[in-house]
Amino acid sequence: MQSTQLSRELHHEARLWPLHSGVSLDARLQNNDSTACNTDPKASKPHYKHTESIMKKTLATALFALPMLASASTNLVVNGSFEQTAVNNNGWDIFSNIAGWTGGAAGIEVRRNAVGQAFEGNNFVELDTTANSSMSQLLTTAANQSYTLSFNYANRIGTDAATNGLQWSLDGSNWTTLAPAANSNGSHAWQSFSTSFVASGATQLSFRAIGSSDTLGTSLDNISVTTAVPEPSSYALLLAGMAIIGFVARRRQA
Ligand SMILES: [Ca+2]
Numbered sequence: 001m002q003s004t005q006l007s008r009e010l011h012h013e014a015r016l017w018p019l020h021s022g023v024s025l026d027a028r029l030q031n032n033d034s035t036a037c038n039t040d041p042k043a044s045k046p047h048y049k050h051t052e053s054i055m056k057k058t059l060a061t062a063l064f065a066l067p068m069l070a071s072a073s074t075n076l077v078v079n080g081s082f083e084q085t086a087v088n089n090n091g092w093d094i095f096s097n098i099a100g101w102t103g104g105a106a107g108i109e110v111r112r113n114a115v116g117q118a119f120e121g122n123n124f125v126e127l128d129t130t131a132n133s134s135m136s137q138l139l140t141t142a143a144n145q146s147y148t149l150s151f152n153y154a155n156r157i158g159t160d161a162a163t164n165g166l167q168w169s170l171d172g173s174n175w176t177t178l179a180p181a182a183n184s185n186g187s188h189a190w191q192s193f194s195t196s197f198v199a200s201g202a203t204q205l206s207f208r209a210i211g212s213s214d215t216l217g218t219s220l221d222n223i224s225v226t227t228a229v230p231e232p233s234s235y236a237l238l239l240a241g242m243a244i245i246g247f248v249a250r251r252r253q254a
Protein backbone atom coordinates (compact mmCIF):
# COMPACT_ATOMS: atom_id res chain seq x y z
CA MET A 1 0.00 0.00 0.00
CA GLN A 2 1.31 3.47 -0.79
CA SER A 3 1.83 5.72 2.22
CA THR A 4 -0.54 8.31 0.74
CA GLN A 5 -3.29 5.68 0.50
CA LEU A 6 -2.61 4.59 4.06
CA SER A 7 -2.71 8.23 5.13
CA ARG A 8 -6.08 8.76 3.41
CA GLU A 9 -7.64 5.66 4.98
CA LEU A 10 -6.42 6.40 8.48
CA HIS A 11 -7.41 10.02 8.10
CA HIS A 12 -10.89 8.79 7.18
CA GLU A 13 -10.96 6.70 10.35
CA ALA A 14 -9.77 9.69 12.41
CA ARG A 15 -12.65 11.80 11.05
CA LEU A 16 -15.12 9.26 12.44
CA TRP A 17 -13.71 9.93 15.90
CA PRO A 18 -13.91 13.69 16.63
CA LEU A 19 -11.47 13.82 19.54
CA HIS A 20 -10.55 17.47 19.04
CA SER A 21 -13.24 18.93 21.32
CA GLY A 22 -11.14 18.48 24.44
CA VAL A 23 -13.63 15.96 25.88
CA SER A 24 -12.36 12.41 25.78
CA LEU A 25 -14.26 9.98 23.59
CA ASP A 26 -14.52 7.62 26.52
CA ALA A 27 -16.28 10.31 28.60
CA ARG A 28 -18.58 11.22 25.74
CA LEU A 29 -19.64 7.62 25.22
CA GLN A 30 -20.33 7.27 28.93
CA ASN A 31 -22.50 10.44 28.73
CA ASN A 32 -24.22 9.17 25.56
CA ASP A 33 -22.94 12.27 23.76
CA SER A 34 -24.62 12.13 20.36
CA THR A 35 -21.63 13.71 18.62
CA ALA A 36 -19.41 10.84 19.70
CA CYS A 37 -21.14 8.46 17.32
CA ASN A 38 -23.61 8.55 14.49
CA THR A 39 -25.98 6.05 16.14
CA ASP A 40 -28.92 6.62 18.50
CA PRO A 41 -27.52 8.21 21.70
CA LYS A 42 -30.23 6.53 23.82
CA ALA A 43 -29.20 3.05 22.85
CA SER A 44 -25.92 1.73 24.18
CA LYS A 45 -25.46 -1.37 22.00
CA PRO A 46 -25.39 0.45 18.64
CA HIS A 47 -22.33 2.34 19.93
CA TYR A 48 -20.49 -0.92 20.27
CA LYS A 49 -21.77 -2.21 16.96
CA HIS A 50 -20.48 0.94 15.30
CA THR A 51 -17.15 0.87 17.14
CA GLU A 52 -16.74 -2.81 16.30
CA SER A 53 -17.16 -1.98 12.63
CA ILE A 54 -14.56 0.77 12.88
CA MET A 55 -12.25 -1.51 14.84
CA LYS A 56 -12.39 -4.19 12.17
CA LYS A 57 -11.78 -1.71 9.38
CA THR A 58 -8.95 0.02 11.23
CA LEU A 59 -7.37 -3.30 12.17
CA ALA A 60 -7.52 -4.42 8.54
CA THR A 61 -5.89 -1.17 7.45
CA ALA A 62 -3.16 -1.44 10.07
CA LEU A 63 -2.40 -5.11 9.38
CA PHE A 64 -2.28 -4.47 5.64
CA ALA A 65 0.23 -1.67 6.25
CA LEU A 66 2.54 -3.64 8.56
CA PRO A 67 4.45 -5.54 5.82
CA MET A 68 5.18 -2.21 4.11
CA LEU A 69 6.55 -0.71 7.33
CA ALA A 70 8.57 -3.85 8.11
CA SER A 71 10.15 -3.86 4.66
CA ALA A 72 11.13 -0.21 4.87
CA SER A 73 14.53 -1.03 6.36
CA THR A 74 15.40 -4.07 4.21
CA ASN A 75 18.49 -3.38 2.08
CA LEU A 76 17.99 -4.66 -1.47
CA VAL A 77 21.73 -4.37 -2.22
CA VAL A 78 23.75 -7.58 -1.85
CA ASN A 79 27.16 -7.04 -0.20
CA GLY A 80 26.55 -3.28 -0.05
CA SER A 81 29.19 -2.87 2.67
CA PHE A 82 31.63 -5.31 0.96
CA GLU A 83 32.06 -7.30 4.16
CA GLN A 84 31.24 -10.55 2.28
CA THR A 85 34.48 -10.25 0.30
CA ALA A 86 37.50 -11.91 1.93
CA VAL A 87 40.61 -9.71 2.01
CA ASN A 88 43.61 -9.92 4.38
CA ASN A 89 43.45 -7.35 7.15
CA ASN A 90 45.43 -4.21 6.31
CA GLY A 91 45.52 -5.50 2.75
CA TRP A 92 43.74 -5.06 -0.55
CA ASP A 93 42.98 -7.03 -3.69
CA ILE A 94 41.44 -6.50 -7.12
CA PHE A 95 38.61 -8.82 -8.20
CA SER A 96 36.87 -9.21 -11.57
CA ASN A 97 33.59 -9.55 -9.66
CA ILE A 98 32.60 -9.82 -5.99
CA ALA A 99 29.45 -11.08 -4.24
CA GLY A 100 26.53 -9.09 -5.63
CA TRP A 101 28.63 -6.88 -7.90
CA THR A 102 29.82 -7.21 -11.51
CA GLY A 103 33.13 -5.43 -12.05
CA GLY A 104 33.98 -3.25 -15.04
CA ALA A 105 36.97 -3.69 -17.35
CA ALA A 106 39.53 -3.10 -14.58
CA GLY A 107 37.62 -4.95 -11.84
CA ILE A 108 36.87 -3.87 -8.27
CA GLU A 109 39.48 -3.09 -5.62
CA VAL A 110 38.49 -4.09 -2.08
CA ARG A 111 40.52 -2.78 0.84
CA ARG A 112 40.37 -3.96 4.44
CA ASN A 113 41.60 -1.37 6.92
CA ALA A 114 44.20 -0.39 4.34
CA VAL A 115 44.88 3.29 3.54
CA GLY A 116 42.05 4.42 5.78
CA GLN A 117 39.24 2.80 7.71
CA ALA A 118 35.89 1.68 6.31
CA PHE A 119 32.79 3.73 7.03
CA GLU A 120 30.98 0.54 8.09
CA GLY A 121 32.68 -2.72 9.08
CA ASN A 122 36.22 -3.28 7.76
CA ASN A 123 35.99 -3.34 3.95
CA PHE A 124 35.38 -0.65 1.36
CA VAL A 125 36.03 -0.38 -2.36
CA GLU A 126 37.94 1.84 -4.75
CA LEU A 127 37.13 1.87 -8.46
CA ASP A 128 40.38 3.34 -9.82
CA THR A 129 42.03 -0.10 -9.63
CA THR A 130 44.73 -0.48 -12.30
CA ALA A 131 42.72 2.15 -14.17
CA ASN A 132 39.35 3.83 -13.82
CA SER A 133 36.77 1.03 -13.53
CA SER A 134 33.15 0.48 -12.53
CA MET A 135 30.79 -1.96 -10.84
CA SER A 136 27.07 -2.67 -11.09
CA GLN A 137 24.30 -4.71 -9.49
CA LEU A 138 20.81 -5.45 -10.79
CA LEU A 139 18.23 -4.79 -8.08
CA THR A 140 14.76 -6.31 -7.96
CA THR A 141 12.80 -3.10 -7.61
CA ALA A 142 9.11 -2.70 -8.49
CA ALA A 143 7.65 -0.28 -11.00
CA ASN A 144 6.17 2.89 -9.49
CA GLN A 145 7.58 2.10 -6.04
CA SER A 146 9.68 4.75 -4.27
CA TYR A 147 13.13 3.83 -2.96
CA THR A 148 15.97 5.50 -1.11
CA LEU A 149 19.56 5.09 -2.35
CA SER A 150 22.30 5.94 0.12
CA PHE A 151 26.06 5.36 0.42
CA ASN A 152 29.23 6.89 1.85
CA TYR A 153 32.24 8.10 -0.08
CA ALA A 154 35.54 9.88 0.57
CA ASN A 155 38.67 11.01 -1.23
CA ARG A 156 41.51 8.53 -1.09
CA ILE A 157 43.85 9.53 1.73
CA GLY A 158 46.98 11.40 0.64
CA THR A 159 45.75 12.27 -2.85
CA ASP A 160 44.66 15.47 -4.53
CA ALA A 161 41.20 16.20 -5.87
CA ALA A 162 42.13 15.64 -9.54
CA THR A 163 42.62 11.88 -9.12
CA ASN A 164 39.34 11.41 -7.23
CA GLY A 165 35.71 11.51 -8.29
CA LEU A 166 32.77 9.16 -8.44
CA GLN A 167 29.65 8.76 -10.55
CA TRP A 168 26.51 6.73 -9.84
CA SER A 169 23.68 5.62 -12.10
CA LEU A 170 20.32 3.86 -11.80
CA ASP A 171 20.19 2.68 -15.42
CA GLY A 172 23.82 2.37 -16.55
CA SER A 173 23.53 5.29 -18.96
CA ASN A 174 22.58 8.42 -17.01
CA TRP A 175 25.34 9.31 -14.54
CA THR A 176 25.49 11.74 -11.62
CA THR A 177 28.87 13.10 -10.51
CA LEU A 178 30.07 13.46 -6.92
CA ALA A 179 33.20 15.38 -5.99
CA PRO A 180 34.36 14.33 -2.51
CA ALA A 181 35.69 16.92 -0.11
CA ALA A 182 39.37 16.95 0.83
CA ASN A 183 40.49 14.63 3.63
CA SER A 184 42.24 15.94 6.71
CA ASN A 185 44.47 14.58 9.45
CA GLY A 186 45.38 11.49 7.46
CA SER A 187 41.96 9.83 7.71
CA HIS A 188 38.89 9.46 5.52
CA ALA A 189 36.45 12.37 5.55
CA TRP A 190 33.46 10.12 4.84
CA GLN A 191 30.51 11.94 3.32
CA SER A 192 26.94 10.64 3.26
CA PHE A 193 24.87 10.67 0.08
CA SER A 194 21.15 9.93 -0.09
CA THR A 195 18.48 10.36 -2.73
CA SER A 196 15.00 9.02 -3.48
CA PHE A 197 13.84 7.60 -6.78
CA VAL A 198 10.81 5.89 -8.28
CA ALA A 199 11.69 2.65 -10.06
CA SER A 200 10.29 1.77 -13.48
CA GLY A 201 11.10 -1.93 -12.90
CA ALA A 202 14.44 -3.56 -12.09
CA THR A 203 17.22 -1.07 -11.27
CA GLN A 204 20.77 -1.31 -12.64
CA LEU A 205 22.70 0.36 -9.81
CA SER A 206 26.19 1.32 -11.00
CA PHE A 207 29.23 3.26 -9.82
CA ARG A 208 32.34 4.29 -11.75
CA ALA A 209 35.55 6.18 -11.08
CA ILE A 210 36.29 9.47 -12.79
CA GLY A 211 39.28 11.82 -12.46
CA SER A 212 42.85 10.92 -13.41
CA SER A 213 43.10 7.21 -14.24
CA ASP A 214 46.19 6.44 -12.15
CA THR A 215 45.30 3.58 -9.71
CA LEU A 216 44.30 6.03 -6.96
CA GLY A 217 40.67 6.97 -6.47
CA THR A 218 37.65 7.60 -4.28
CA SER A 219 36.66 5.24 -1.45
CA LEU A 220 33.09 3.89 -1.37
CA ASP A 221 31.17 1.98 1.32
CA ASN A 222 27.81 1.24 2.95
CA ILE A 223 25.58 1.21 -0.15
CA SER A 224 21.90 0.61 0.43
CA VAL A 225 18.61 0.78 -1.44
CA THR A 226 15.51 0.55 0.72
CA THR A 227 11.80 1.04 0.24
CA ALA A 228 11.11 4.69 0.93
CA VAL A 229 10.10 5.20 4.57
CA PRO A 230 6.51 6.45 4.97
CA GLU A 231 6.07 10.05 6.02
CA PRO A 232 6.02 10.66 9.79
CA SER A 233 2.35 11.70 9.50
CA SER A 234 1.53 8.21 8.23
CA TYR A 235 3.19 6.65 11.28
CA ALA A 236 1.25 9.02 13.53
CA LEU A 237 -2.04 8.08 11.88
CA LEU A 238 -1.21 4.38 12.10
CA LEU A 239 -0.43 4.77 15.79
CA ALA A 240 -3.73 6.64 16.21
CA GLY A 241 -5.50 3.71 14.54
CA MET A 242 -3.79 1.25 16.86
CA ALA A 243 -4.77 3.40 19.86
CA ILE A 244 -8.42 3.22 18.74
CA ILE A 245 -8.14 -0.56 18.55
CA GLY A 246 -6.79 -0.66 22.11
CA PHE A 247 -9.51 1.70 23.31
CA VAL A 248 -12.31 -0.36 21.78
CA ALA A 249 -10.82 -3.58 23.15
CA ARG A 250 -10.80 -2.08 26.65
CA ARG A 251 -14.42 -0.92 26.22
CA ARG A 252 -15.52 -4.37 25.18
CA GLN A 253 -13.82 -5.97 28.18
CA ALA A 254 -15.40 -3.44 30.60
CA1 LIG B 1 32.15 -1.84 4.69
Ligand SMILES: [Ca+2]
Binds near residue numbers: 128211
Ligand atom coordinates in the same frame (compact mmCIF):
# COMPACT_ATOMS: atom_id res chain seq x y z
CA1 LIG C 1 42.47 8.34 -10.03
